[in-house]
Amino acid sequence: MVRKVLTAGLIVYVLGAFVWVVLAGFARNEQLLNVACDPTRELWHDINIAFAKDYEKEHGVKLGIRQSHGGSGSQARAVIDGLPGDVVTLALWTDTDAIRKAGLIEPNWEDKLPNRSLPYISTIVFVVRKGNPKNLHDWPDLGRPDVSVITPNPKTSGNGKWSFLAMWGAITTRGGTEADALEYVSQIYRRVPVLDAAARGATMTFAQKKIGDVHLTWENEAQLEVQEANGELEIVYPKVSVLAEPHVAVVDKVVDRKGTRATAEAYMKFLYTEPAQEIIAHHYYRPTNPAVKARTADRFPAIELFPASKVGPTWDAIQKRFFAEGGVFDQIYATGKK
Incomplete structure (x- = not known):
């Protein structure tokens, strides 16, 4: 009888510990939503794989990154209307700033990441x-x-x-x-x-x-x-x-509500690392890291950009x-x- 009670107690303890771990994992919100403009699907597929791999190595946690793609203006409106994007990677400054005007992104968002929040440019x-x-x-x-x-x-x-x-x-x-x-x-x-x-x-x-x-x-x-x-x-x-400038930004109100600020900020900062910049250049976005820009210059024909x-x-x-x-x-x- 004592053994049965101890066994039952151990099972309850183990199950309780398992439930606690699972719930703790959900509570940590190890998942991000990137609300992006339409033609960046292939880019973010590869960036997400690289970042998630680094994140798991550093934190011991598998990170899921979901994507939403569409016209940049429509995507901005979706976030304003409630789509819970942790980050936005849209095509124009005005689209990102419209989210700021709606109170979801803090003022001066453009200055929170290097190069005016431009990990790459295009044309x-x-x-x-x-x-x-x-x-x-x-x-x-x-x-x-x-x-x-x-x-x-x-x-x-x-x-x-x-x-x-x-x-x-x-x-x-x-x-x-x-x-x-x-x-x-x-x-x-x-x-x-x-x-x-x-x-x-x-x-x-x-x-x-x-x-x-x-x-x-x-x-x-x-x-x-x-x-x-x-x-x-x-x-x-x-x-x-x-000179096309697709800015990126963390959606402050969303990450603070979901508890994902640290992860979202790490995701955005990763874009400026050399491995990410190499991926960016591979997909024919013009990198802003000087070293990677020099190494990949032959991929981008010279053109006068205004x-x-x-x-x-x-x-x-x-x-x-x-x-x-x-x-x-x-x-x-x-x-x-x-």
């Missing part, structure tokens, strides 16, 4: 059909009436906004007037047959549905698109393009003028549909 390039049949080499070529352009909606997509700014700045930074830029961009949007909500959708429209003569897209997305096209597509680098400040004095001014309700894009699109 917008052209993808064309095999042999470049329309002979498209620079932005003025896209203004011809026989050229059909694929680009996503700048109201929902970071790719769409950067492409819009690239088109506009390609005129104004090379001596054209604001009126010239408006006419040029208006002509192009009149020849956009499909306005997808996000970057990956635009890629499918161009590469798989074979709609359009040229696709305006992120440099990394262009490389992936061409690699998967079995020789049917080519990349063209225009002489100039926009900052968004060449198009507007601040991001808030750019957003209000071009992409807000009733702004320049809405006016262009409404006119083009009449």
Whole structure:
């Protein structure tokens, strides 16, 4: 009887200890959600594997990192509306700052990580059909009436906004007037047959549905698109393009509520390490670490990049003028549909 009681007690103790360990693991919230823009799926897949491996080695805990992908503007709205992202890795400063304005990210978030919270930069390039049949080499070529352009909606997509700014700045930074830029961009949007909500959708429209003569897209997305096209597509680098800056940030209100701040901050800091920067370069994002940038320079053709400040004095001014309700894009699109 004593032995049975002791055995039963031991079982209860062991089960209790097991339940305590399991509950403790759940209480530690060893899981993160990265709310990201659309064309970064392959990048984060590899970054997450590398970080989780390092994290387990250092802490002895398996870390799960979930991903949410979509148009950058739509993703920002989802976080504001309650999607519990621990971190956001969106396409534009304005999308991340909209989350700050909603009270979920602390002020001065841009200064909390190196290089203004930019572990990498990118730009917008052209993808064309095999042999470049329309002979498209620079932005003025896209203004011809026989050229059909694929680009996503700048109201929902970071790719769409950067492409819009690239088109506009390609005129104004090379001596054209604001009126010239408006006419040029208006002509192009009149020849956009499909306005997808996000970057990956635009890629499918161009590469798989074979709609359009040229696709305006992120440099990394262009490389992936061409690699998967079995020789049917080519990349063209225009002489100039926009300096695309996809910032990253911790969502303060979420990590404090979930108890994941330390893990989320370690995740973001990992992006600046040389192993992570090598992964970034491998996926054709331009690394900001000087050593890795030098080692991988041959992956990135030289191109003159102009900052968004060449198009507007601040991001808030750019957003209000071009992409807000009733702004320049809405006016262009409404006119083009009449």
